[in-house]
Amino acid sequence: MRRGDDRAVTVQIGAVLLLAILFSALALYQINVVPEQNAEVEFNHNHEVHNEMQELRNGILNTGTGAESHSSSVTLGTQYPTRTVAVNPPNPQGTLETTGEDNIEIDASVTGDYVVDDGDNDEVPIDVESEIFDDGITTTGLVYEPDYNEYRNAPTTRIEHGFAFNDFGGNSVDLTSQPVVDGTDLTIIQVDGDLSETSSSAVSMDVRLKSGPTDPITIVPDNDDEEIKIPTQTPDAWNNNIDESNVTIDEDSDAEGTVSIELEADEEYELRIACVVVGDGTGDGCGDFDITEETSDSQMEGDASRLSGPEVTALTINPDTITKGEEESVEVNAMFNNTEFTQTGNTEGERGGVPIIDTNWTITEENGEVVDEGVLQLEEPDYQPEDLVDLKLIQNGTDNINVGDLESGDYELEVKSMDARGVWTSEDESKTAPLTIEESDENGEEQNAPTINQFDVTDETEQRGNSPNFDVEYQVEWTVSDPDGNLDQVDIRLYDQDGITVDSEVISEPNSDSETGITSLEDDCSTNEGTCSGYQIEIEATDSTGLRAISSITDDANGEGSFDVSDGNTGQVSYVTSYNDGSGSGDSYYDETIPPGSSARGMVSDFEDMTQPEREDPWNEFAILETESIPNTQNHDMEIGMRTEGVSTTADEYLIQMEYSFYEPDDSDDGDIDIVVVNEDGSELQRESADADISRPDTEQLAFELNSAAREEVQDTGELNVVYEREPGNYQQVLIYYQRTIN
Numbered sequence: 001m002r003r004g005d006d007r008a009v010t011v012q013i014g015a016v017l018l019l020a021i022l023f024s025a026l027a028l029y030q031i032n033v034v035p036e037q038n039a040e041v042e043f044n045h046n047h048e049v050h051n052e053m054q055e056l057r058n059g060i061l062n063t064g065t066g067a068e069s070h071s072s073s074v075t076l077g078t079q080y081p082t083r084t085v086a087v088n089p090p091n092p093q094g095t096l097e098t099t100g101e102d103n104i105e106i107d108a109s110v111t112g113d114y115v116v117d118d119g120d121n122d123e124v125p126i127d128v129e130s131e132i133f134d135d136g137i138t139t140t141g142l143v144y145e146p147d148y149n150e151y152r153n154a155p156t157t158r159i160e161h162g163f164a165f166n167d168f169g170g171n172s173v174d175l176t177s178q179p180v181v182d183g184t185d186l187t188i189i190q191v192d193g194d195l196s197e198t199s200s201s202a203v204s205m206d207v208r209l210k211s212g213p214t215d216p217i218t219i220v221p222d223n224d225d226e227e228i229k230i231p232t233q234t235p236d237a238w239n240n241n242i243d244e245s246n247v248t249i250d251e252d253s254d255a256e257g258t259v260s261i262e263l264e265a266d267e268e269y270e271l272r273i274a275c276v277v278v279g280d281g282t283g284d285g286c287g288d289f290d291i292t293e294e295t296s297d298s299q300m301e302g303d304a305s306r307l308s309g310p311e312v313t314a315l316t317i318n319p320d321t322i323t324k325g326e327e328e329s330v331e332v333n334a335m336f337n338n339t340e341f342t343q344t345g346n347t348e349g350e351r352g353g354v355p356i357i358d359t360n361w362t363i364t365e366e367n368g369e370v371v372d373e374g375v376l377q378l379e380e381p382d383y384q385p386e387d388l389v390d391l392k393l394i395q396n397g398t399d400n401i402n403v404g405d406l407e408s409g410d411y412e413l414e415v416k417s418m419d420a421r422g423v424w425t426s427e428d429e430s431k432t433a434p435l436t437i438e439e440s441d442e443n444g445e446e447q448n449a450p451t452i453n454q455f456d457v458t459d460e461t462e463q464r465g466n467s468p469n470f471d472v473e474y475q476v477e478w479t480v481s482d483p484d485g486n487l488d489q490v491d492i493r494l495y496d497q498d499g500i501t502v503d504s505e506v507i508s509e510p511n512s513d514s515e516t517g518i519t520s521l522e523d524d525c526s527t528n529e530g531t532c533s534g535y536q537i538e539i540e541a542t543d544s545t546g547l548r549a550i551s552s553i554t555d556d557a558n559g560e561g562s563f564d565v566s567d568g569n570t571g572q573v574s575y576v577t578s579y580n581d582g583s584g585s586g587d588s589y590y591d592e593t594i595p596p597g598s599s600a601r602g603m604v605s606d607f608e609d610m611t612q613p614e615r616e617d618p619w620n621e622f623a624i625l626e627t628e629s630i631p632n633t634q635n636h637d638m639e640i641g642m643r644t645e646g647v648s649t650t651a652d653e654y655l656i657q658m659e660y661s662f663y664e665p666d667d668s669d670d671g672d673i674d675i676v677v678v679n680e681d682g683s684e685l686q687r688e689s690a691d692a693d694i695s696r697p698d699t700e701q702l703a704f705e706l707n708s709a710a711r712e713e714v715q716d717t718g719e720l721n722v723v724y725e726r727e728p729g730n731y732q733q734v735l736i737y738y739q740r741t742i743n
Contacts (some may be wrong), residue, residue: 026085034086039150042092045078046146046154049094050166053144053157054175057164059207061179064162064189064274065357065422070207073584074144077200079603079626082663082733090731093629094146096203097196098279102231104137104161104188108219108263108271109226113294126291128217132273138285139190141233142278158237161230162189165237172237180230181242181261186219186271188228190289193281201603201628202583205278212274212289213422219269228261235259274422309423310338310356310395315415315431323438328404330435332361334376334397336417336425354420356395361415363403363435371406374399376415403437411435449572449648450487450541450549452565454479454516457537457553459561461525470532472523472557480541480549481514488544493613494521497534499659499699499737511544523557531558538613540573547646548573550742569655569703569742572648574720575611576739579604580641581625594641595682595721601628602638602724613659613738622661622696625673625724625734635728638673644720644741651743654706654714656688656722658740661696663733673734674725675702677710680717685710696735714741 052074059070076094108129115123126132144157155166155173163178179187192210197203219226227250232238238259239249246267250260263269275286314335322330338356359376376397397415414432416425456477463470480490487509494503502523509515525532538552551570555561578591582600589607592598603626610623627636647654658675677686686707694700706714714720720741726732 042148042151057159061162063207063209063276073202073204075202089149091200092148093200095198096144099141105229106133109222111218115294117290178241184269188273190275192285193278195279204584208277210275210277210283210286213272214289214291215293216270221263221265224265226263229258309425310336310417311429312431317433321436329400329402334415336395358418359397408437448483449547450482452551455551455565457563461557461559468528470525472525474521476519479516485513486544487512489542491540492519493538495536531556571742574647574741577645578643594643595678602640610736622735622737636731637728638726640724642722649715649718655742657703659701659737661699661735662692665695676723679713
């Protein structure tokens with residue numbers, strides 16, 4: 001009897017087993033590897049938030065000691081790495097909010113007489129005990145609560161009364177020191193405001209000084225029962241951080257949700273109080289802390305009884321004249337003096353005699369408009385009396401200030417400083433220095449972009465016999481020139497159907513008038529359609545100032561085409577230079593002034609990858625524009641601004657080109673992205689649409705000419721402002737490989 005043939009059954013069983021192994025491996029990867037990697041992302045983000053909360057705390061403390069304002073951002077959530085086969089949960093979010101109103105109670109005996117500004121520049125007496133202490137001081141704190149998917153033991157980060165720490169439920173870890181008690185110096189910073197933000201992106205937080213800080217208020221307790229009670233969610237964090245050399249912590253603090261700081265009888269303390277506003281606060285809840293100590297001269301008009309703030313004794317700018325395009329920054333050095341004695345020995349010109357703690361510089365135009373401002377870094381000079389340096393009564397201030405974005409013209413730079421009383425340098429004791437920005441050449445003439453004089457492209461592609469394989473080859477004869485004689489580099493590139501750079505040549509010739517050459521560009525292609533479609537041949541010339549010219553030709557590689565420069569998209573090219581996603585990012589490309597301004601929503605990653613077209617990997621080398629969740633809904637939307645600077649103002653036509661894809665395809669109309677050309681105020685001038693029906697590694701190219709309104713805006717400003725908009729819908733990532741303007 002003949003036995004049947006079982007070989008086909010064996011093959012089927014092997015295939016089934018192979019598929020089972022593959023799916024098992026994918027399942028194990030999803031179950032084990034993905035959560036571990038995501039947990040690492042969340043852990044690293046949590047450490048980043050700790051640093052940002054420390055910065056926010058420092059802003060509250062510095063503003064409360066006299067700085068006018070402070071701005072910082074907190075990145076509430078993060079995003080997981082993109083995955084090819086595995087699936088991520090939704091990107092984690094976090095919440096930053098105020099903790100509600102609580103009362104600071106002060107029971108202490110004040111010595112000395114004090115006056116307060118009545119709002120009309122007159123000083124009236126104030127009873128600090130009855131008018132400030134007896135009413136209590138209503139304040140709030142800030143808390144950050146993450147909502148991670150994997151890092152489930154992440155701490156809650158709190159800021160209470162200028163003290164930042166991580167709260168792990170039963171334990172706490174300090175992020176900063178507490179400022180309330182420092183020996184016999186006491187500091188109370190009232191915080192007024194209402195905030196509640198939940199997001200996966202960054203939120204900006206402004207801290208503004210509303211009142212104070214007071215002059216030191218002298219307290220000498222009559223007995224050991226006098227105390228200061230501050231509310232807290234975590235008494236242990238405070239108990240472990242207050243030095244009890246000059247105060248005592250009440251052991252019953254834990255049960256009351258407060259920290260009771262008992263003052264010692266007959267000890268002399270100095271108390272300062274200020275109020276700062278955060279979030280949507282109006283400052284209506286702030287006390288009146290513009291309090292100074294009354295002196296024998298307190299009846300003088302205005303605030304003459306207060307000793308002057310620090311004097312600016314020296315200021316230099318080096319260089320004081322720069323040329324646009326050649327230099328970007330100037331070095332500023334200043335010296336400040338706040339000593340409490342004078343050369344003459346009389347009171348005229350005396351200062352506060354307290355440490356210098358802050359500085360301010362401003363750059364103004366000839367009409368007085370402030371165009372830039374910042375702070376100098378304080379340093380101790382090494383050529384002054386040691387005791388004055390140690391007390392920080394004489395300080396140097398220095399910084400390298402970037403002025404490359406200023407227009408040509410004459411400016412004035414002014415510096416001031418502030419001491420620990422919150423008193424700034426007076427107008428007549430600040431110093432100014434002139435600053436001149438010159439055009440990039442002696443005649444002030446506009447620099448010219450290079451010119452593509454010759455771009456002859458011949459298709460020499462050959463098929464390998466009767467096979468589906470082709471040897472793609474293009475011969476390129478080219479000539480480029482530069483009227484300013486500063487041609488720097490020539491790039492000749494070949495892109496395949498997916499926009500990948502498959503061959504290229506770079507010629508670097510610094511400061512030449514013109515260059516010419518012949519370049520061969522090659523690729524291998526396999527197709528059954530008889531032609532390899534969609535190749536793009538491109539030449540780009542760049543001068544030493546960054547101006548660029550481009551010409552590009554698209555062809556189906558079949559050995560028949562012949563083209564010249566008139567067949568391509570040719571002209572000066574400008575790539576996108578900056579963005580605004582509303583995150584407050586410290587990225588050098590970030591610019592919050594780009595439309596839509598403060599209304600910007602979304603998140604931009606790897607922006608630099610969209611500022612040039614060349615790439616070698618379809619899975620990477622693109623910018624990611626991510627939608628942002630809409631609070632209290634399941635929807636996400638986007639409104640991200642992009643700006644292209646340095647666009648020629650003399651062109652008759654402007655062609656906008658971009659290459660894009662999506663992380664996930666979306667066939668619905670809601671999934672599409674609108675590219676909206678706007679003016680400087682954000683008003684719409686033109687709208688185009690990018691269909692969301694593709695995903696990487698496939699890409700689409702969108703090209704459109706500016707209409708008359710958009711064209712006139714670019715001609716007036718030399719800038720192109722574009723907003724990427726997406727209507728509310730599912731979460732989406734838009735991948736932008738490049739965006740450029742050809743004219």
